[in-house]
Structures are given as C-alpha cells and as structure tokens.
Amino acid sequence: MGIFRRHRIRYLLLACGTTAVVLWIALNIEITNETNMIEDKQTNLQQGKYGSKSQDWKNKYQQRIPTIPSQSGEQHIPTFPPIKSQDDVCQPKQQILFLKTHKTGSSTVTSILQVYGYWRNLTFAVPKSGAQILSRSFFRAGQVHPGKYDMLVNHARYNRDEMEKVMKPGAKYITILRDVTTQIESNFGYFGLYYSFGLKNSSNPFKTFAENPSYYWTTYKRASFRRYMKNPNLFDLGLSEKDQENITAVERLITKISQEFDLVLIQEYFNESLLLLKKLMCWKLEDILYLSKGKRSSRIRFVVEQRTILSIRRWSWADVLLYDHFNKTLWKKIEEYGPSFNADLAEFESKLNETLYNCTLPNARIYDNRRETALRKNPKGSPKCDDMLRNDLHFTKMLRRIQYGENIDGTKLPNKTSPKKS
Template sequence: MMRHHCSNRCFFKFLLVTVVGSMVILLSRVYLRSPLDFENGLYEFISVSNQSTIKAQRVATQQQEMLREITKSTSLRPMPSHINDKSAAQPTSISKGNVREEKTLNRTNMNSSYPNTTLSESTSTTTFVPLVEPPDCVGEFPVRCFVLTKIEKTGSSTLFAIFARYVRSHRLNILMQTKFVHIDWRRPKGRAWDIGPGRVTRADVLINHARYNKSMIDQYVRKGYKYVVIAREPVSWFKSAAKYYDFLFGKQTPQQILYNNRTLYAPRSEASGIATWFHLHQLQWLGFNYHRDKDNMTAIRQHIDWVVPKIDVVMLNEQYDASLIILRRRFGWSYTDIFYSKYIITNSKVTQLSVNATKKLLSPEVNLGEKILYDRLNETWWSQSELEEDNFWEEVDHFSSLNSDVSARLCQQVFSSKREVTISSSQWHEALNLTFDTCHNLLKLKYIPMMEDLGSYALGNRYKYHERFS
C-alpha cells in the first residue's frame, strides 16, 4: 500500500514538472522576441504587471519583425537644409519598408557641430520613423547631388577633400561606409554602409572609394545626380601606385614590379570590388568585370564604350586646375568651394621606366586596356566646349595663382589674426571671404581625421575608420 501511494505521489510530481515546463516553453515562444532570450524575457514577463505595456511591447516587436530594414540611430541630428526647409519641394512619397528605430536620450548633445541639437532621455519608448523619399535633383542648380568614382592614385583624395568640405558646409546626405575607406556593395545597407545624417532613402552624394555599380547607385542616390570621374595617364599612374604601395611588396621599384608576375597580378581583398593592385586598376574602379573579361580586349572596349558616355564631368590628373574650373562652372559653385591643398602626394617623376618596360606595361597582356580607357577620356576632355570659350585658360591661370596664394599667405593671415580675409573680386568671381573654418579644413585637417570627421557627421559613432570587414 505504501509503495502504491509513493508511486502515485511521484507520478503527480512528474506530471506537475512536465506541465510547468511545457507552460514555460510555450510562454517563451509567445512572449519572447527570440527563444535565445529566454532568461531575460521570462524575467521581463514576470516582473511587468502592466498588461497594456506588455501588449504594446508585443505589437512593437511584431512590427519590427515585419520591417525589411531597420537602421539604428544612436544620436539625433538636424535634417539637411533641403529637408528642413519648409519652402523646399515636398517629398514625393514615404517609404513604408525603410524604418529607423530611434531610442532617445535625455541630455544635451555636446557635439559642437550640432550646438542646437538636444536629446531627451526619459523614456525607453521605441518609435519608428519612416525614411523620407527625397525629391529628384534633375535640373538642380547649384548642383548638390553628385557621385565620384574615387580611383586610387589619380588625385582623387584631394578631390574627395573638396567634396567632403562641400558636403559638410551644405549639410548634404552622404552614402558612407561604416568601416575603413571602401564601400563593399556585397554587404547590406545598414551594416557595411548607410546614408546619413538625414533619415532618407537616397543620398545626395557618394564620394568615398566605391567601385562603380550603376544599379546600386541609381537605387540609393537621388535621381538626376551628376557623375564625376578623375583619371590618370597609365604610365604615370603605374609609377605612382608602385611607389605608394611598395611597402606591401618589399620595396620593389616599378620596373621590378612590372617584371615580377607575382606582384604585377597580386590579388587584393575584394571588399572594395577591386581584384588586383596594378592590373587594369582604373578600369576595375569603373565597374569592369575583371575575373570574366580581363583577357578579352573586345569586352574591354565595349565596357569603355558603355561607361564613358555616362560621365557628366571628366577630370584629368594632368589638367587638374582646368578640370576644377569646368566642374565649378557646371556645378555653379564658388571659388571657395574648390580651393584645395594636395593630399597623399607621390612623385612619380623620380622613377623612370625603360622603353622596353613601357612597351610591356602598355601591351595587351598587361595594361593596354588602361591606355584605351585614358585615350577615350582624354579625347572627351579636350572636346569640351568650355575650352573654346574666351579667357578660359586665363581663368585657369588666375585660379592656380590664387589657390597657391590662399594656402601660402592668406590662410596664414586668417590663422594669425583669427579674422576673415576678403579676396577682391575679379572678372571671374565676386569678392570672396576666407573664414577660419575654410582655412582649417583646407590646411590643418589631415586625411584620416577628415575621413573620421565625415563619418561622424554622417553616421555618428557607427563609423569606425580603424576597423575593417574580415
């Protein structure tokens, strides 16, 4: 009898444990965001007594799961002028699938770039803010939406600095990588790259290292953007690149690299979309399919025929100042917008290639495709109507002289007096005001701090220059 009573009692204990365990598993599946969050979620369920709060949390979770894309923002920023301005064109639509989750903090933003921005911290409420579809920029003047294919060793870092200064001064939205310097199109928006500081579906500009991908750019940059490309004569480019990247290849000279196939065709990390360091490099940045067509001269010519007509502003490293004057005229910018100080200078003239080495470099087996590309861009550049206008080259000389004077003398006056300096008007421009900020960004802000500053402006603390994707 005692044995029978004990077995019944053990059976009921076992049944009770089974039922309780089943209820706990069921509750975890119903109420928790993820089964892996069991411990924290169960504590949350038991400790929260307000059922309406629980219901609201469940609804928010369901909404979150239904969204296609969520971008988490750790700080609030003022909207760019074309979004804040009530007189500006109204957005054409609201994207329903793109939502940014925003948790507010109850403190004043101490970032000097945004002195009027306050953040509140009082509540843990999660709000969902739709991303705005900005208006097209077709016919917009001055031009404030543009794309630069930043080809390495063409003078593109200096051009990037000009564009970055313009982005900051005009509060534009930029498509920006989250780590290091390259945009990896293989990775999704919100992880490898994103758009900021505004909550918009399309950026105003793309100016970082990003291999030309027309479909991605058309999807994530405002419609009607201007496409800018800067290129360099292939022999000069090769010598400059060989000297700049020599630390990667045991300090080899350009001629040694050219005759060492292991180095000449050395692969690189394809996070940037570029497969090699020296072979068909400029073509690859312009979207050429290297792995499929590197040995196909017909495919190379067809790609050049396809991409060159899409370029709105062709710039040549060898005609840098003249190219900037053409860009200024077409974009409706001021001289202060295009003043520059050179970044990452590599003197390719100190290293010469022999005649035979030059022939090898420009052979079909090596970089003949680069020569065909440059010849086409060079022909396009010299056929531009601006070159036929009266006094064009006089304006180029004036700008070159003035730009040198700004760096060598006028900005030094601004720094010493801590006051603006006014540049007298000329037949090519009105009176110009040189501010402390302009001179600081022009001369004092080095490349890496400039990149970090732009990343912080666009993405806040989500941008990590010193991190790379594996």
C-alpha cells in the same frame, strides 16, 4: 541716315537755294565716308585686324594642347565656338557621386567635395564603420547607412544600380583618370608591392616588375593591392579580372562609362579639369579651391625609363584605351567651355596661390613611410583653412559623427552634433 530723313533734307534744299546745294553736297560726302568706314571695319574684322585679343587668346590656348601619345597618333586641335549668352544662367547643383580611383589625385577631389558639402549641410553616404567603403566586390547599398544622400565621395567600385539606391535624384557622376604608367608606378610604391612581390632588394624594383609583369601578376595572386597593378582605373570602374584581355568587353565598358558619367577629370590636367567641374555644377571658383596634402616620399618613388613606359602600356593596354578616349573628351569639353577658359584658368590658379599663402606656412619636414612634406596651418588662417587641410579619411569619420552621432572610434555620442552652418 533713314530714307525719310533724306527726303526732308531734299525738300529743304529746294526751298533754300544755292547755300542749301553746298550743304547737300557736304552731307552726301559725310554719308559716303561713314558708309566706307563701316565697310572697311567689316573687312578688317574678317581679316583679323580688330581681333588681336581673340587671336592672342587662341594662340595661348593652343599652346596648352597636350602631346600625350594616343594609339592613333592623332593630335587634337580645338576649334573655338561662339561665346554663349550671359543670360544663360544656371543654378548650383549639389548632388554628386565621385567614383574615387586610386593614386590619381582623387583624394584632393574628395576633399574639395567634402568641404563644399560640409559648409552647406549636405548629406554624405559614408561607410558604417572605418573610413572606406571599398571592397573587392562591387558597391552595395548596404555598405552605407540607409537613406538618400547628396554626395558619395569615398573609394567604391562602380555599380550604377546600387549607387542610385543611395543617391538623390539628378546626381552628377564624375571620376578621375591618370596616365597608367605613372599611376601603376605610384600604386607600386605607395602600397609597398615591392615587398609583396619579393623585390625589396632590387636596385629598381619597379623596373624589375615592368620587365615581366605577367610573372608577378600570376605568381603573387594573394598579394594585397595586386589588383591595382593592371588596368587599375577600369577595375575601379567595374571591369572584372577575367575580362582584362577581352577587347570587346573593354570597349563596351568604355562606351558605358561615356554614357553614364557626366565628367571624367584627367590628373595631368587637374586645374583644367576642375574648371569643367565648376561649369558642370554651376559653382564658383571659390568652391573648387584646394590644398595639396604633401609630396610622396622619394623612398617609394622609382626611376621610370622609356622601355619601362612601353612595357607598362602594353601590359595595361585597356587603361591606355580608356585614358586616351577621355583625354580627348576633356579637350572637347574645354572647346565647349568658350573663349574665357584661359582667363578663368589664370584667375583660378592665382586664387590657389592666395589660398596656399593665406592658409599655410612653408612646408615642414615630416618623417613617415609615404610622404616627405606636409602643410602646416597658418595661425591666421580662416576656419575653412582647417577643413581644407583635413585629410579625406578624417573628414569621413567626422561626417559620420555629425550625421549619426558617432565618435571617431564608432561609439555613440550622447547627443548628435549639428552640421556646420554655411
């Protein structure tokens, strides 16, 4: 109660006699009880008695902390910053360059970005022909049609100066990494390097390679895709082959990437990473929904023993440093996301299940050299389901046709097709 209100009550007491005195005593008891209740509640809040929901969230959140080993052996325990104001509203950003690495879940990220841009009439830097920009050398602006674009999402080796020539101002730069052991095993199988390295008759070709990787690296220098068998992530990010064993050059490049990239996703925490992308771009959960395109065939998968893991980590130690650095960075960004992270993640994964149910039928068996299953379109699915099921290579060719009036085979169309309207 305010001080002026108390003075008025005292003046009334003087005028009203004994009855008023009784009322005054009761009123003071009520005020005292109310004050004690407030003090007790403040004490309980400090002791966590009214914070059970927050504490439960924190416990669940800490259960998601990764246990991936780092060279230091340290485990990162997140802290929990205060909730940001709801008045802190941002506008969606639509300019983004995705440095697409190999066998890291990058095709799924590319599909997310292609669907987002296609439905909003955004422009894409696409190769002049074919479905890939990638070459063994660094990206050059001349590899795409002249102009300034909203998005670049195809495979290309990182070259900041040349990429800025084709990107609109203010573009966000992102990429994705994967634990190097599983990534190199995936590269080895997917690109058929067991053939290139003369190991097709080995009982476990990848184990044989991992026992002496330097032998195959130096003996088969002309093998296709050989460059993705040692530090593949750093190669895509600009590390030259001559600097593969140069610790100074490696650390310098990791620092450069930290400074020049707005977000580095981690494949092992894919959905968590996509939530950070949503926050970075100020998008909605619907904007980052995706459909996985299928499972790699068991015919090109290999058993990876602990001894093999250790051998590959020693062989590609530079990518181990890169991964450990940005894995820690990922979890720092999750801390900064705020206490709603786990709830948002649960909602996102629920929407992913709904999307899978609404857009597809159960997996169908297919027969090719690389995948065991493929998603089939649900006939009742929306037109957007068609685009989410479209693979990134076909999407790239379609985008070039829309932007430049070309058929899939590169020949000119009579009239330029208009982009899809949002």
